[in-house]
Amino acid sequence: MYDRLKGFRDFYPDEMGARREVFDTLEAVARQYGFREVGTPALERTQMYVDKSGEEIVDELYAFEDKGGRAVSLTPELTPTVARMVVAKGQELSKPIKWFSTRPFWRYEQVQQGRFREFYQTNVDIFGSSDPRADAEILAYAADALTALGLTGDDFEFRVSHRDILGGLVRELADDPAAVDTRAAIRAVDKRAKVERAEYLGLLVDAGLDESIAREFDDLIADGNLDAIAAVGDEEVAAAVENLQDVLAAVEDFGAREYCELSLTTARGLDYYTGVVFECFDSTGDVSRAVFGGGRYDDLIESFGGQPTPAVGVAPGHAPLQLLCERAGVWPEEAPSTDYYVLQVGDTETEAAQITRELRVLGHVVETDVAGRSFGAQLEYADGINAETVVIVGEQDLADDAVTIKDMKSGDQTQVSLDDFPPESGRPTYEDYE
Amino acid sequence: MYDRLKGFRDFYPDEMGARREVFDTLEAVARQYGFREVGTPALERTQMYVDKSGEEIVDELYAFEDKGGRAVSLTPELTPTVARMVVAKGQELSKPIKWFSTRPFWRYEQVQQGRFREFYQTNVDIFGSSDPRADAEILAYAADALTALGLTGDDFEFRVSHRDILGGLVRELADDPAAVDTRAAIRAVDKRAKVERAEYLGLLVDAGLDESIAREFDDLIADGNLDAIAAVGDEEVAAAVENLQDVLAAVEDFGAREYCELSLTTARGLDYYTGVVFECFDSTGDVSRAVFGGGRYDDLIESFGGQPTPAVGVAPGHAPLQLLCERAGVWPEEAPSTDYYVLQVGDTETEAAQITRELRVLGHVVETDVAGRSFGAQLEYADGINAETVVIVGEQDLADDAVTIKDMKSGDQTQVSLDDFPPESGRPTYEDYE
Structure with a gap:
């Protein structure tokens, strides 16, 4: 008798039927929004991930050398692959490009509740628009998909933030802006709710802020008073505040404002995000970690050798979404019919x-x-x-x-x-x- | 700019839309037959494939050592995985078990028309029935799926054979049955249409038949006269002939007899097949290789440590199926709507x-x-x-x-x-x- 690999799952028909119902809903709503399905490879060159995230990412990848001597990895996420695909077609694709797909990804990481080495996501992205309505359409899609699953505004909330507000504030407040590592400061904000306060402040200090400045920065983002922030910040911060307000206004137009709340202590961990970012949380807090997240990544396509192409997307992961649906009592019945x-x-x-x-x-x-x-x-x-x-x-x-x-x-x-x-x-x- | 790996494909929305329509049809017909979807891992222990197919299979696998020191492989086919899943649940699953799934598989092999290193299949299997109606249901499913795609009896044919007829005849005709390698002889039959006649006969001789016996064997299977074969063969051959006739009668009951023709020169290459086997061919011959195949594999579950569990299945591969559909003019339009x-x-x-x-x-x-x-x-x-x-x-x-x-x-x-x-x-x- 052979055993299944740790962190991998077999889905027997009852559980698979429920999962299929959920995939189908996530995809049906994406289709209604005019997102088009793409199909993508399970293997890519390891170099693509190293260039984007640094050599240390290899520790988390299923990376190996294939029989032709190529350094390859099982794809840990979709974004670099779709970025590669956009670059490959150059100007052939009419913008905005609106793509979705559902498939597994792989990371060699610690197995824990709702987190596996093989995990499924539905990725939904818009390329080629910096307009606030693109961010809003992604948020509205996510809200529509969750309500289509039977979830309500009492079950979930999108905590919406803006990386340029966080980064701009850090540089504005710092005594020596050139000495600040903005990305490290944003990563510190992403850790805010996950570590002790002293450790969090220490991370901000490590990023180049004095401790008193770190506290001032934290007060500003915790209060989330956009007028006060615009008053403190420079033009970049003011523009980011305006962009965030425009996105929330467009979300209102699309009927999804009730699911969104301003939350500048939300940052997202990945370095490639550039503008609006958001995370979906269980409103009751029973599911303690973010269910999924998304945001803008305007620089990635260019860094992959393409024309400057703004982009925004979201990727609901199915395992954490299952935890939320089960908590809310809307996970589909696991029985054949x-x-x-x-x-x-x-x-x-x-x-x-x-x-x-x-x-x-x-x-x-x-x-x-x-x-x-x-x-x-x-x-x-x-x-x-x-x-x-x-x-x-x-x-x-x-x-x-x-x-x-x-x-x-x-x-x-x-x-x-x-x-x-x-x-x-x-x-x-x-x-x-x- | 990063390049895609050789033998892997990016599917942009137009092509993906057409493929999705085809997957959906293959799956919708499977659901109507009461097949239930399962979800399966992309990685398995390499040992599972080595035990089943020998050490040389590793050359064709994306095999590597993971960060925990496990020898793992990207799954080259579904059958061993579903066999493992059946064994893992033991008697919990009520028989017959009817499963399907659509997903990619990976083999490190030469890239050629309609053959890639990453390829997609819809696998459809029945476990726990040795009844001819199980074989017939698989054949009827395959025929219904193809006609649902718009193909007709003028476009495709299922060439149906029986491994026990081939194996039984080989042993019956041989001067020294103990000296015959039945599996090698069956593999020779599988090569019959792909190599020169001299090479084919040589393979039969290598398997332990005298050349005159090899010719006699080939005449019998080429004629395909079941009465003559039953007369020559022993009880095993007679039983196999009867089983094949029962399967074809049940296929008739299920309304799919018109798509099937008896073809004892069909053998399938994989060693684990045991009874009825079949291959789907383009009736016009424009697509020269088999489009897909299937058959019985009654011994696999037991060899994986499970209870003896007869099994039969089919796995349409999407790339060769696309060639057939394009040839027949029924490939869906590749355009968004x-x-x-x-x-x-x-x-x-x-x-x-x-x-x-x-x-x-x-x-x-x-x-x-x-x-x-x-x-x-x-x-x-x-x-x-x-x-x-x-x-x-x-x-x-x-x-x-x-x-x-x-x-x-x-x-x-x-x-x-x-x-x-x-x-x-x-x-x-x-x-x-x-």
Whole structure:
């Protein structure tokens, strides 16, 4: 007996059915927004990740040398791949480019609740627009997708922030702006809720702020008073404040403002974010970490050798989303459903197969015996797959030019003429014949 | 600029849309047959493939050592993984088990037409039934899936064979059955149409048959006269002939006999097949290799440490299937479709966003400007995404409490009152208002 690798999961049909329902919803809403599906490779050159995130990223990758001597990695995220694809087509693609896809990614990291080495995301991105409505459309998409899953404004909130406000404030407040590591300061903000306060302030000091300045900075972002921040900051900060306000106004136009709250203590951990960033949280706090996040990454395409191409996106991860849906009681039921089971008993194989076929042609989910099992075993199987109706095809039934229709909930059954069943259309149940 | 790895593909939206339509069809038909979706890991222990196929298989795998020192491989096929999953649950799963899934697999092999290092398959399997109806259901599923794609009996044929007929004949005809390598002989049959006749006969001789016996064997399987074969063979061959006839009779019951032809020169290359095997071919021969194949593998689960569990399955590969569909002219159109583009011009952002939202709530595919582009640029974009209807939201329109509805095919347009648009239901076009 072989064992599954740690951090990888097998999804049996009940759980997979629920997950599929969730993927389908995330994708159906993306399609309504005019996002188009793309398909992407599972392997890329390791260099692409090293250039973007530094040599230390390799420790977290499934990185290896292929048989042609190439240094390759299982993709840990989609963004570099789609950036590569945008660059490869150059000016051929008309802007804005709106793409989505659902697929697994891989990271060699510690396995914990809701975090695996193989994990699934639905990535949704817009390339080629710096307009606030692009950020707003991503936020509105995410809100629509979650409400389509049955979640409400009481279940989740998007904490919306802006990297240029954080970065601009840091540089404005610092005694020596040239000595400040803005990215390190933003990474410190991302750690704010995850570490002790002293450690957090220490990280800001490590980034080049005096401790008193660090405290002043933290007070400003914790208060989140945009007017006060614009007053303290320079033109860059003022522009970022205006951009953030424009995004929230456009989110209002798209009907999703109620799900968003201003939260300048939100920063996102990845260095490539540039403007508006946001994280989705469980409003009740039961799911303590961010469920997923997104934001703007205006510089990435250019850094990959493409034309300057602003970009914004979001990537709901399915495992944390499952935790939120389960907490909120909207995770889909994990059980199969089946319209008909055609129960074949006696020398009736041909007729049972034909009835099965006719019901499938009508578009229904239909199973029949393919194992030569007894009446009782078939009935038990039909019960296990939650068959709504069992169609019993027995020798006596056929002698009467009929079949027996059995309702699996009540156990009631009745004989129905082959003139009336299978029907020419529709999906009749016992009640239609009783 | 980074390059994509050789043998891997990026699917941009037009091609991906067509592929998605094909996946959806293969999966929808599987669901109608009561197959349930499973989700499976991309990585498994390399040992699983070595035990099944020998040490030389590693040359074809993306095999490497992970950071925990495990020898792992990107999965080259689904069968070992689902066998592992069946074994892991033991008696918990009620039989027959009917599973499907669509996903990529990886093999480090020469790249050629219709063959890639990353390739996609929809796997459909039944575990726990040795009944001929299980084989027949797999064949009927495959036929239904192909006809649902628009293919007809003139486009494809399933060449159906039986490994126990081939193996039994080899042992029966050989002077010294103990000296014959049955698997090697079956692999020789699999090569019959791919190599010169002399080489093929040489392979049979290498497998332990005298050359005259090899010729006699080949005449028997080429003629495919089941009565003659049953007369020559032993009980095992007679039983296999009967099983094959029962499968074809059950396929007839399921309405798929017309797509099947007896072809004992079909063998399938993989060693784990045990009973009925089949390959799908392009009837015109334009696609020269087998499009896909399937068959019985009754011993695999037991060899993985499970209870004896007969199994049968099929796995259409998407790239060869695309070649067949393109040859037959039924590959889906590679172009986006969009119900509405809401064109925003002047100071009408809020109203345009609200109209967009209302149309999306109705379930339509709707795009609007998220890039602050000109009237002309928006119209060009709407044309590029094949928008059926453009809804122009201009300041003058709004002053009239109206929008302008433009038919993108004819270019005709008319003003429609906001009382009538967006509608409460339906998807009205220009013609509904002209």
